[in-house]
Amino acid sequence: MSILVVGSVAYDDVTSPSGSMKGILGGAATYFSLAASYFTQVRVVAVVGHDFGPEQEKVFHQHGIDTRGIERASGKTFRWGGTYSDNLNEAKTDFTDLNVFEKFHPQIPKEYRDTKFLFLANIQPTLQANVKREMKHVQLTGCDTMNYWIKGTPKELAETLKVVDVLLINDSEAKMLAHETNLPRAAQKVLAMGPQALVIKHGEYGATIFFREGAFGIGRHPFRAPALPMEEVKDPTGAGDSFAGGFMGYIASQKEVNREVLKRALFYGSVMGSFAVERFGTERLQSLTRAEVDTRFQIFRELTHLS
Amino acid sequence: MSILVVGSVAYDDVTSPSGSMKGILGGAATYFSLAASYFTQVRVVAVVGHDFGPEQEKVFHQHGIDTRGIERASGKTFRWGGTYSDNLNEAKTDFTDLNVFEKFHPQIPKEYRDTKFLFLANIQPTLQANVKREMKHVQLTGCDTMNYWIKGTPKELAETLKVVDVLLINDSEAKMLAHETNLPRAAQKVLAMGPQALVIKHGEYGATIFFREGAFGIGRHPFRAPALPMEEVKDPTGAGDSFAGGFMGYIASQKEVNREVLKRALFYGSVMGSFAVERFGTERLQSLTRAEVDTRFQIFRELTHLS
Numbered sequence A, B: 001m002s003i004l005v006v007g008s009v010a011y012d013d014v015t016s017p018s019g020s021m022k023g024i025l026g027g028a029a030t031y032f033s034l035a036a037s038y039f040t041q042v043r044v045v046a047v048v049g050h051d052f053g054p055e056q057e058k059v060f061h062q063h064g065i066d067t068r069g070i071e072r073a074s075g076k077t078f079r080w081g082g083t084y085s086d087n088l089n090e091a092k093t094d095f096t097d098l099n100v101f102e103k104f105h106p107q108i109p110k111e112y113r114d115t116k117f118l119f120l121a122n123i124q125p126t127l128q129a130n131v132k133r134e135m136k137h138v139q140l141t142g143c144d145t146m147n148y149w150i151k152g153t154p155k156e157l158a159e160t161l162k163v164v165d166v167l168l169i170n171d172s173e174a175k176m177l178a179h180e181t182n183l184p185r186a187a188q189k190v191l192a193m194g195p196q197a198l199v200i201k202h203g204e205y206g207a208t209i210f211f212r213e214g215a216f217g218i219g220r221h222p223f224r225a226p227a228l229p230m231e232e233v234k235d236p237t238g239a240g241d242s243f244a245g246g247f248m249g250y251i252a253s254q255k256e257v258n259r260e261v262l263k264r265a266l267f268y269g270s271v272m273g274s275f276a277v278e279r280f281g282t283e284r285l286q287s288l289t290r291a292e293v294d295t296r297f298q299i300f301r302e303l304t305h306l307s
Helices: A028-036 A054-061 A099-103 A125-134 A147-152 A154-161 A171-178 A183-192 A239-252 A259-276 A290-304 B028-036 B054-061 B099-103 B125-134 B147-152 B154-161 B171-178 B183-191 B239-252 B259-276 B290-303
Strands: A003-006 A010-016 A019-026 A042-048 A066-072 A079-084 A091-097 A117-120 A140-144 A166-170 A197-201 A207-211 A223-225 B003-006 B010-016 B019-026 B042-048 B066-072 B079-084 B091-097 B117-120 B140-144 B166-170 B197-201 B207-211 B223-225
Touching: A003 A028, A003 A125, A003 A239, A010 A091, A019 A028, A028 A042, A028 A054, A028 A239, A028 A259, A042 A099, A054 A066, A117 A125, A117 A239, A125 A154, A140 A239, A147 A154, A147 A171, A166 A171, A166 A239, A171 A183, A171 A197, A183 A197, A183 A207, A197 A239, A197 A259, A207 A259, A223 A259, A239 A259, A259 A290, A290 B223, B003 B028, B003 B125, B003 B239, B010 B091, B019 B028, B028 B042, B028 B054, B028 B239, B028 B259, B042 B099, B054 B066, B117 B125, B117 B239, B125 B154, B140 B239, B147 B154, B147 B171, B166 B171, B166 B239, B171 B183, B171 B197, B183 B197, B183 B207, B197 B239, B197 B259, B207 B259, B223 B259, B239 B259, B259 B290
Parallel strands: A003 A042, A003 A117, A010 A079, A042 A066, A117 A140, A140 A166, A166 A197, B003 B042, B003 B117, B010 B079, B042 B066, B117 B140, B140 B166, B166 B197
Antiparallel strands: A010 A019, A079 A091, A197 A207, A207 A223, B010 B019, B079 B091, B197 B207, B207 B223
């Protein structure tokens, strides 16, 4: 089944210990849709400026991604610059030029309105909730957010959390959102805010999914997917969005949402996140095959599998 | 088969967000031997002062631990005080009174000399190497160390690493030892220093074992054991030593050391570490049953197990 992602398309300037790249195609919706495209048909709602041309659009089209929801506004595309030093888990933001993204008001094309799976990438929470409300046929909604909204717009975020099914955030975001330093307790507090399930991404340590009691007709026992210890991390940008793309894309490709599907989805999320960081920008996500994806899935599975 | 641990027995004053306890039995050898006692017969070499009496000795004897190697020196037993704030992964040391531990020169009782498994808890590296050299019948030696020795006595530590089989350290110690911030690359550098296998403990995220090419007749693919996300962490002291006790104790209980045994050992290490932190000091490790240990082993296994 199709999945719709609403979020940013951007140009990134990235510096890491492996080098420096300027003006590479990025943005949450870009990473998400490329990662999800290995599992299902993807539709994008985003905004770009006059500097987004056929060459960039081709990256989406080569993966069968529907770009009719990418709005062209007058002005420049969102630009972000960041530097990773030895701690590859955290970028120092060098600049953020929101440009056309500043006035982004997601417009859902008529042709997208039957979409059954929705991912609300990291944008202002009220915009997220509005999109959810417009999408009447959605069966499962995933959602991302960040420290900026957790601190800056807690009330708006609380409203959004009431209408989403799965929230995907990282350790520090979960702790900040719950005002709780113990991760499983933080998870229970976040689940009490609305979502059926909470995926907490641990970077190089993988991710854990926590469930509300009775969510998806399954118990509340958490499940954890490990990540592969990576020798080569060139550019961590987009790892979380690629994780979300693998996770949500796999779910959208399945007939039903049950515990086993969610567990496998967590592994596929880890897999896509691990590919994303191997090259600068979306380079690795552009060149994958489904066979490579499944080979790494098996490696991740073996990584913790006792016979 | 028996396992010998050489390390500290201490009294700890611990403060954590869950409360405060003074003068509780601790020390690396104590945590290690209690954890290992659920798998195999344990022998201890340590030093204590006049303040170590029958009540403390009983804790060991109730678990069938052989204490003939615990030397009574004149003076006080090693005392350590530490405080955990919200970040339970790191203690602030309030005081360290080495007392009789300052002049600890491990004396191996005659009756211990046939021991086949050896664990060198965190003591001065040359003392560790000397013990290893004395123990002529040892088949497998595990070893711990810490930042203090990595920085302060790198040459001595390098000599020790040449004569041990498995090194067990945490993420930051591995990175410091290898002068390398990428964990898998750090692991390869540490393995090049001598050990056949390296266990890197990730705290609440579990642990990874890295192998030298051809070590134990098996490939070099790493294996990871997750930890259970814990809602209740009362006192993290001794988690690493309890991990080592579960890991080494399980290995010592098996007929041979192969990849599957080492994988299961990693899970048992995670299991014993997770029990240790549930109560202050060694309280939880004292009261376990093997059935509880195996139940948690199954929970950990299920935590990442795809059907």
